[in-house]
Amino acid sequence: MSGSPNPTPGRPLVAGPADPEHDPTAAYALDRAYVDRLTTRLLATSGATSSVTSPLDGAPLAHVPQSSEADVTEAFVRARRAQAAWARVPLDERSAMLLRLHDLVLDRQDEIVDLIVLESGKARKHASDEPLHIALTARYYARTAHRHLDTRRRLGVVPGLTRVEVNRVPKGVVGIISPWNYPFTMALCDGLPALLAGNAVVVKPDAQTMLSALLGARLLDEAGFPPDLWQVVAGPGPDLGPALVGGSDFVCFTGSTATGRIIARQCAERLIGCSLELGGKNPLLVLRDADLERAAEGAVRASFSNAGQLCVSTERLFVADQVYDRFVERFVARTEAMTLGATLDWVNDMGSLVSQDQLDTVVAHVEDAVARGARVLAGGRARPDLGPYFFEPTILEGVTPEMTCFGQETFGPVVSLYRFHDEADAVSRANEGEYGLNASIYSQDGARARAIARHVRCGTVNVNEAFGATFASIDAPMGGMRESGSGRRQGAEGILRYTEPQSVATQRLVRLAPVLGMSDETYAKVMTTNLRLMKKLGRA
Known part of the structure; x- marks a missing residue:
């Protein structure tokens, strides 16, 4: 320390x-x-x-x-x-x-x-x-x-x-x-x-x-x-x-x-x-036309901010075949260069996990993955020399469905890498599981990335950014789909959830009932005629 x-x-x-x-x-x-x-x-x-x-x-x-x-x-x-x-x-x-x-x-x-x-x-x-x-x-x-x-x-x-x-x-x-x-x-x-x-x-x-x-x-x-x-x-x-x-x-x-x-x-x-x-198993997609330096920098923040103890942090990283090796080289290098420490100053890139329980979960997920054949490309170890709950930022490759960290939220500094060839397949795999909180897409074609975002089943999607673009844009709602929750914070939704809408209607001159001796049957016919007229006039 x-x-x-x-x-x-x-x-x-x-x-x-x-x-x-x-x-x-x-x-x-x-x-x-x-x-x-x-x-x-x-x-x-x-x-x-x-x-x-x-x-x-x-x-x-x-x-x-x-x-x-x-x-x-x-x-x-x-x-x-x-x-x-x-x-x-x-x-x-x-x-x-x-x-x-x-x-x-x-x-x-x-x-x-x-x-x-x-x-x-x-x-x-x-x-x-x-x-x-x-x-x-x-x-x-x-x-x-x-x-x-x-x-x-x-x-x-x-x-x-x-x-x-x-x-x-x-x-x-x-x-x-x-x-x-x-x-x-x-x-x-x-x-x-x-x-x-x-x-x-x-x-x-x-x-x-x-x-x-x-x-x-x-x-x-x-x-x-x-x-x-x-x-x-x-x-x-x-x-x-x-x-x-x-x-x-x-x-x-x-x-x-x-x-x-x-x-x-x-x-x-x-x-x-x-x-x-609620929880998340958030995906990040690196498309074939992504700026790889920007994507690698963003992936570090997406995966390891607050030691991965962030509801919207990335735990699954899908990378196009065409750029996979070049991206991984950059991502691993940036991860290995991170500084860890237990200080109050600005020198550290990552701090500690919060408790023994969190550390135990992270250790169990990594050990299970390695025992079942996953490869550790960076990190993978607890660091008691730095503090009681430190764990290195960890990149796994070869994670398969029988491994605990494949579908369960780790909530720690652990991310799994996956190749994809077809973007539709990447979106389908990103949508696997029951969570749907946050996603990221890296591409130099913003319009195409935004079009892909519409098919990702997450409450927030960031293009060329880890999570901060949506989280810091307070005018936009933030929340999860599926088992990642219900309701939204931020924006109009974030305040209107705390109110009851109360409708107050004031009727003038004509009551909404038969008048001047009109029968109920005649009143119904008059109202029907009015409805047809309002449609012709283009009224809502």
Whole structure:
């Protein structure tokens, strides 16, 4: 392990152990008072705590108070009370708070990124994406609030006499269950449009990365949002999940497909909506006319960003026969040149896996593939010399259907290479399996690549880019097809999911019923004549 902390005022680090609870050999530790300020934002009265350790060195970072079911119930009581008042706050005032959050996040980037790296173990270059994504999200929804939420006129049944308007009414309290892999972004990005739409939020972040989520809650307070509007609870999903779903008017979940199914069933029982971003086995296609240097650089980012612990990262790489050998040479060289390390500075291309469980999964997938005949072109080894959960960026060739990593999501720095001769066959193979989250296509013919994209069964497709083009384009919806989930974040879809459309129709002069002694039969004939006339006039 190399590098040393360089704390500045307002940042969470101290050099060496922050208190006797910390391992005295730890390279990094958190200031105890800083942790206390964050954890007081939790609604947690159970008396129990959970230890958070850093993947960088395995040393304890904090002891986080845990919430009980009663705390979750109380969180919804507070949130519902706050939401009733919040829904009456003018839209422009809500937008102004999002713009203040935008500035706060950018001003506090160093603090945010330090905490993300310490909790998740990811490289700083990947952690820095998170505050940028939240700033983008806050600014986008603040600037487009009226486009999405203003009352809209619609066509009435009788032109000129029926006035129809559609209001966007907040659902109430939104429950969010956020993952560890992007702990700051995923704890906040889905909740910001929910707040703008007039809802309150109760969020349960993953236990590994509670502090990043709590820092986000603190920044919301500083931006002017009422504290009770955004409640944070902490505890195991199986313990708190049912209470969270039971109190919500809508649930937003990011995580595994298996857990997503459970949440979907619970929501169905209550007849409430949910949006689910789940697993993926994402393909990348390198066509015969691709710029190979650009494709190799993109494939490294697609496969190994955040050590592959990214829902939209690439795990299957399909390369045209005509360019296969030349592409593989470039891809392997770039992968072998990557730097790994457990530091808070900018020198590393890849950081650590988040936990022993993730490392065990990656090791099992690679060992199974090799035992069944796959070839390791790069990487393939754990690196305990760097940190407890490090694994080298790994490229496999010759992966076949009986191998675990062929169809199961690895969620680590492992990618499998496959040749193809026919592009239609490549698309068919990319569509194999039940997932459909993200895909990438590399070609110098953008129009042809976009045409191919329409046949790829994924919710997002990037052309000549790994995943960032769709992920950072906040005006476009993002989400999965098939077992990769339902619903969308970002864009109009990302905010309208938190509203109920309410139609209000005002009828003028003529009622929609027989008048002046007209019989029901005559009224039906008049209406039939009107329908035929409206069609001739080209009316909807």
